[in-house]
Amino acid sequence: MLVVIGLGQSLRADDGVGPKVVEAWAAMYPETAQAPRLDVKLCALPGLALLDFLSGFEMAILVDAVLGGPCIVPGSLLLFNPADLESFSSAAGSAHGWGVAETLKLAETLGRDDIPNQIRVLGIAAAQVDLGLEMSPEVQAAVPAAVEKLQELVAEMIGE
Amino acid sequence: MAKQTINVPALARVEGEGGLYIGVEHGEVKEIKVNIYEPPRFFEGFLQGRFYQEVPDITARICGICPVAYQMSSIRALERAFGVTPTAEATALRKLLYYSEWIESHVLHVYMLQGPDLTGHQSAIELAGVAPEVVASALRSKKIGNDLMAAVGGRSVHPVNACVGGWYRWPDQEALKAFLPDLEWGLEHALETVRWAATLDYPDFEVDYEFVALHRDDEYAILDGDLLSSRYGLIQETDFEKHFSEKHVQHSNALHSNSVDGTTYLVGPLARLNLNYDQLSPQAKQAAEEIGLELPLKNPYKGMIARALETVEAYLRCIELIKNYHPEGESAQELLLTAGSGSAASEAPRGTLYHRYQIDDSGLVEYARIVPPTAQNLARMEADLWQLAPKVLELPHEEATLTCEHLLRAYDPCISCATHFLTLTVEEL
Numbered sequence: 328m329l330v331v332i333g334l335g336q337s338l339r340a341d342d343g344v345g346p347k348v349v350e351a352w353a354a355m356y357p358e359t360a361q362a363p364r365l366d367v368k369l370c371a372l373p374g375l376a377l378l379d380f381l382s383g384f385e386m387a388i389l390v391d392a393v394l395g396g397p398c399i400v401p402g403s404l405l406l407f408n409p410a411d412l413e414s415f416s417s418a419a420g421s422a423h424g425w426g427v428a429e430t431l432k433l434a435e436t437l438g439r440d441d442i443p444n445q446i447r448v449l450g451i452a453a454a455q456v457d458l459g460l461e462m463s464p465e466v467q468a469a470v471p472a473a474v475e476k477l478q479e480l481v482a483e484m485i486g487e
Numbered sequence: 488m489a490k491q492t493i494n495v496p497a498l499a500r501v502e503g504e505g506g507l508y509i510g511v512e513h514g515e516v517k518e519i520k521v522n523i524y525e526p527p528r529f530f531e532g533f534l535q536g537r538f539y540q541e542v543p544d545i546t547a548r549i550c551g552i553c554p555v556a557y558q559m560s561s562i563r564a565l566e567r568a569f570g571v572t573p574t575a576e577a578t579a580l581r582k583l584l585y586y587s588e589w590i591e592s593h594v595l596h597v598y599m600l601q602g603p604d605l606t607g608h609q610s611a612i613e614l615a616g617v618a619p620e621v622v623a624s625a626l627r628s629k630k631i632g633n634d635l636m637a638a639v640g641g642r643s644v645h646p647v648n649a650c651v652g653g654w655y656r657w658p659d660q661e662a663l664k665a666f667l668p669d670l671e672w673g674l675e676h677a678l679e680t681v682r683w684a685a686t687l688d689y690p691d692f693e694v695d696y697e698f699v700a701l702h703r704d705d706e707y708a709i710l711d712g713d714l715l716s717s718r719y720g721l722i723q724e725t726d727f728e729k730h731f732s733e734k735h736v737q738h739s740n741a742l743h744s745n746s747v748d749g750t751t752y753l754v755g756p757l758a759r760l761n762l763n764y765d766q767l768s769p770q771a772k773q774a775a776e777e778i779g780l781e782l783p784l785k786n787p788y789k790g791m792i793a794r795a796l797e798t799v800e801a802y803l804r805c806i807e808l809i810k811n812y813h814p815e816g817e818s819a820q821e822l823l824l825t826a827g828s829g830s831a832a833s834e835a836p837r838g839t840l841y842h843r844y845q846i847d848d849s850g851l852v853e854y855a856r857i858v859p860p861t862a863q864n865l866a867r868m869e870a871d872l873w874q875l876a877p878k879v880l881e882l883p884h885e886e887a888t889l890t891c892e893h894l895l896r897a898y899d900p901c902i903s904c905a906t907h908f909l910t911l912t913v914e915e916l
Contacts, residue, residue, distance in 0.1 A: 336548070338548055370644055371548070371551065371644060371645060372551030372644060372645075373551070373644055374551055374552070374595075375595065375599065375626065375629060376591075376629075376630075376633050376643055376644055378626065378630075379630055379633060379634070379643065429610075429612065432612050433611060433612050433615055433622070436612050436615040436616050436619070437615050437619050437622060437623055437626075438619070439623075458529050
């Protein structure tokens, strides 16, 4: 079973791109999105509850906005594994409370066998995550490419 | 050494962003600033012109940890504006939803946010490395709270079922009853948590607080009640703004709250436990007696014990509310749109949350005011640091910093919707 999770807050500008991409993908590829061995979830600020969303699945794709630093052009698509994420336990500079990295790290430390062992993160580089409903133009423009990338990834993972 | 800077670029385990600055000159504390970016101010603007029924779901987005609190205060304030009284069943169900939020929020704070400070770990991940069963049980308890929120509220993070007038639909009775075994387990876990919290080594620090919380004679107040101040006694909930005012301070985007005489006050679990101990359920009181709890608790770090006891109370009340849940009739009252205004407070996991709204005759919000618990406690946090900092300056640099950080974390500041950094600076001027 594969779960596709769109993460982020629509009230925080580009942070809302994760759920937007997943929604757009589910609308464009309804047959894939409604496949029996696949579940689709959207959540704004799950924190530790991300574990509950992941529990019971063998594979997961997380779609989320990422702050990649000055070298990464906003709207860029980044594909990586949880091990590539820095968490506060590995002394990253972020204090995002319980973010995706910390939550996955905790599951790993606890040896939780109900959490997918295959997790891929599709990141969309954000320009800004200030309060506001509008996404930046470059991030908005990246949505179609992200949808295609997500479809490719899903097909690859469920073996289509 | 005339000048010295301690800079912690990322204070972990708080819900959001802010900064702490301590300025020291020749060994004397000269300046303390807790600066927290405060999103609810923007929400007050967002809400203007919105339809009243959107308000609970918009304000819920202020926080991923305590969305129910925002829904309950806003719904009750708007019901006052429309002159609607929810049914007893709708009210009981609101308490169930609210207690499920207390469970997930308190367990998160006890084990994941403050717990590592009191057990000498950098984070819950490190704690999980040495005591995986402790963290795994905490996650199970937190999940029970989240799952119950989803069963009652439709979603586990920002629930959507509560509305002005009642509920969009009654949750399924059998689905709620199915929680009882988990809730019994959670109650046992919460009782263990109280015993564990009592064994921890708390910094020796007491403050003479004015405690403020909602109060009811018949139960441990969560959804409604009168305001009770340890200094001024009972205050009508709707008189909140007459007794507690907010002012701008130059160094902070957040407003600072003061009591009517200009002094600071404390809201939150410690205040509630001190003011409402008599209203706890017998089993929660028994748990307090077993650990030899003596009130008033004046040590802010011991908010941990108050949270643990409130988790016991929350589990007990959830069990009772589910056993007595028998939904009948329409889930929501019909509303007649009239212009009006209303205010209400409720007890968020972190303390009293006050809302006031003015609605026009087409049901649109003309004015919104939201006073979150963290904003009310900000001035108190600074006052605590003024008292604490001189005592810790002699400690090794790292330990002094950690003690100050821990104090802020003990408050469980809820600044979740803010951006990404809380910076701590201690500077020798």
